[in-house]
Amino acid sequence: xxxxxxxxxxxxxxxxAALAHSGNDVICVDIDEEKIQGxxxxxxxxxxPGLEPLVKENVASGRLTFSTDLDQAVRASRVLFIAxxxxxxxxxxxxxxxxxxxxxxxxxxxxxxxxxxxKSTVPVGTAARVRAxxxxxxxxxxxxxxxxxxxxxxxxxxxxxKPDRIILGVDDPEVARELQELFQPFLRTGNQxxxxxxxxxxxxxxxxxxxxxxxxxxxxxxxxxxERTGADVGKVRMGVGSDNRIGASFLFPGIGYGGSxxxxxxxxxxxxxxxxxxxxxxLEAVESVNEAAKRFVLETVIRxxxxxxxxxxxxxxxLSFKPNTDDMRxxxxxxxxxxxxxxxxxxxxxxPAAMEEAERHYLGDSVDYTATNYDALEGADALLIHTEWHPxxxxxxxxxxxxxxxxxxxxxxxxxxxxxxxxxxxxxxxVGRLPVGTHAPPLLTPSQGAS
Numbered sequence: 001x002x003x004x005x006x007x008x009x010x011x012x013x014x015x016x017a018a019l020a021h022s023g024n025d026v027i028c029v030d031i032d033e034e035k036i037q038g039x040x041x042x043x044x045x046x047x048x049p050g051l052e053p054l055v056k057e058n059v060a061s062g063r064l065t066f067s068t069d070l071d072q073a074v075r076a077s078r079v080l081f082i083a084x085x086x087x088x089x090x091x092x093x094x095x096x097x098x099x100x101x102x103x104x105x106x107x108x109x110x111x112x113x114x115x116x117x118x119k120s121t122v123p124v125g126t127a128a129r130v131r132a133x134x135x136x137x138x139x140x141x142x143x144x145x146x147x148x149x150x151x152x153x154x155x156x157x158x159x160x161x162k163p164d165r166i167i168l169g170v171d172d173p174e175v176a177r178e179l180q181e182l183f184q185p186f187l188r189t190g191n192q193x194x195x196x197x198x199x200x201x202x203x204x205x206x207x208x209x210x211x212x213x214x215x216x217x218x219x220x221x222x223x224x225x226x227e228r229t230g231a232d233v234g235k236v237r238m239g240v241g242s243d244n245r246i247g248a249s250f251l252f253p254g255i256g257y258g259g260s261x262x263x264x265x266x267x268x269x270x271x272x273x274x275x276x277x278x279x280x281x282x283l284e285a286v287e288s289v290n291e292a293a294k295r296f297v298l299e300t301v302i303r304x305x306x307x308x309x310x311x312x313x314x315x316x317x318x319l320s321f322k323p324n325t326d327d328m329r330x331x332x333x334x335x336x337x338x339x340x341x342x343x344x345x346x347x348x349x350x351x352p353a354a355m356e357e358a359e360r361h362y363l364g365d366s367v368d369y370t371a372t373n374y375d376a377l378e379g380a381d382a383l384l385i386h387t388e389w390h391p392x393x394x395x396x397x398x399x400x401x402x403x404x405x406x407x408x409x410x411x412x413x414x415x416x417x418x419x420x421x422x423x424x425x426x427x428x429x430x431v432g433r434l435p436v437g438t439h440a441p442p443l444l445t446p447s448q449g450a451s
Contacts (some may be wrong), residue, residue: 001182004029004077006070006102008039010046010156010260010327011119011149012083017054018160020064022185027073028066039066047326047353050157070102074109079182081147082130083119092267094123103130107137115175117145121209121265123272124202127169143175146198148205153259154324161186166193169201206272209265210283215250216257217289223253223432233432234414253432255386255412256293258321258330263290293431294332297384298339300410300429305381309345315380315404317373318387318413319351319358326354328361332412333386341366348376352389377403388413397424407437 001024005016008030016028030036035045042059044052058064067073074080084098099120106116116134118127131144146169151159166183170176176195183193196204219237226233233253241248257263266283273280305312321331328334337347346366349358350373358369370376373391377383377400385392393415401407401424409421411430418436421428427437 001025001079002077003027003079003081003182004073005081005083005119006030006073006106007083007085007098007120008032008035008045008066009083009085010048010153011151012081013039013044013046013051013055014048014151014156014160015081015083015119015149016064017051017058018157018186019182020058020061021054021161024063024182026058026064027076028064029068029070029073030066031068033068036066036068047324048156049154049324054157070105071109074106074114075111077114079115079117079179080106081117081119086120086122086264086268088264088267091271093271094121094126094264094268096122096126096129099126100129100133103133104137107134107142110134110138110140110142113141113143115143115145115178117147117179118202119147119149121148121205121261121268122146122202123206123268124199126202127198143170143172144198145170145175145179146201147179148201150205150208153261153327154322163187163191165191167201167204168193168195169198170195171198206265206269209262210269210286212250213257213262213266213290214282214286216252216254216262217286217293219251219253220256220293220431221289226432227434230434231432232434236432253414254293255296255332255431256290258294258332259325259327260329263330294335295339296431297332297336297386297410297412301336301340301382301384302343304408304427307343309340309343312340312345312381313379313405314340314345314347315376315383316347316349317351317376317383317385317392318389319349320354320387323387323389324353326351326357328354328357331386334361334363336384336386337363337367348378348380350376351387352391374399374403380404381406382408382410385409385411385413385415388415397421397426401425 003019003024004027005012006029008028016026020026042056082099082102084102086094089095127144127146134142148167163186168179180193223233237251240246241251266287270280270283319333320326320328340347348368348370350370355369407425408427414430418428422436429435
């Protein structure tokens with residue numbers, strides 16, 4: 001099948017490469033000439049495991065091409081995916097200007113019937129607006145469908161090629177059959193296609209992300225209770241997650257969610273609910289808990305060293321919001337680093353993938369980016385862990401202790417055994433567990449909580 005993917009960001013590149021790999025002729029379109037030239041030469045602008053070799057292989061085969069010519073791509077393709085960004089507006093709603101601009105361009109370029117699929121995460125009702133924008137520019141028939149993406153950064157190719165399910169919001173049975181044929185190579189393990197009306201598909205994407213964000217914030221709320229009563233959130237998580245009705249996924253306590261999806265999608269759904277006169281209180285609480293969780297590391301540093309950090313140096317392990325990506329959008333590390341710099345401290349930071357991305361955030365001259373995670377420790381008063389990259393999970397603890405000036409470790413991802421840390425001579429703070437090496441009692445005893 002001949003396919004165009006408009007937008008070569010995180011979603012568009014994965015969709016284009018995967019569809020080309022399954023035998024389709026795919027044109028990926030972007031207005032950024034420099035980006036397109038780089039992609040033609042095999043330069044991938046994002047870090048996603050497996051994506052670079054897949055792009056290179058399919059470019060070499062001729063199945064995958066890159067272009068800035070939307071008109072040519074529309075005329076050459078039967079199916080058109082819109083995969084441009086939908087950044088949050090000032091009020092939290094999804095900004096659809098890029099989506100609608102692409103829709104207008106498609107309409108002007110059409111020379112016959114087309115299937116247009118919104119792949120970008122968009123609020124309910126967007127497909128109708130896309131259809132109107134296209135039909136205002138053409139006399140040719142168009143079928144506008146919704147096929148929301150469920151791609152986890154760091155595992156996006158597997159998620160696309162081996163999906164839990166594929167959601168198709170389609171109003172025409174013939175179009176539904178055509179799209180099922182397009183996606184058939186990814187359904188060989190028996191995973192299902194769920195066909196529904198377009199509005200339901202649009203809501204499904206937001207509802208899924210909001211549910212996952214809710215589980216994260218719920219567990220972080222429970223972690224706060226554990227810290228104040230002397231309980232262990234790891235044991236609580238196992239007890240809760242072993243219930244088959246609940247399950248263990250997305251119940252790990254930590255320093256909050258970030259990235260390109262959950263923060264903006266929660267905001268957008270809050271806005272959509274409010275506009276529909278539905279109380280968004282649950283999601284407002286989810287967002288509030290998440291913002292508080294992001295401050296855990298910084299607030300622990302301030303409790304230990306005071307608000308004046310002049311002369312203090314901090315090692316930061318992990319900059320991306322999660323492992324296996326270089327994405328730092330809404331990353332908790334940014335909250336910590338900016339807070340330290342504002343208070344006069346300095347930072348030495350390491351991340352296996354996000355070093356160049358960090359430099360684009362212009363954090364200043366008081367941040368040093370080190371070649372290895374151990375290099376960041378030299379002269380550090382504390383080690384602050386933000387991302388659970390595999391190289392950080394089983395380090396040489398004695399080497400850490402010998403390299404640092406101080407002995408404080410603040411672990412925002414609960415990577416280590418508290419007993420091991422105490423035995424090595426660290427003061428150790430983690431999320432939802434009692435600190436060790438500080439002799440700090442719970443903030444609230446069970447009897448106080450009951451009074």
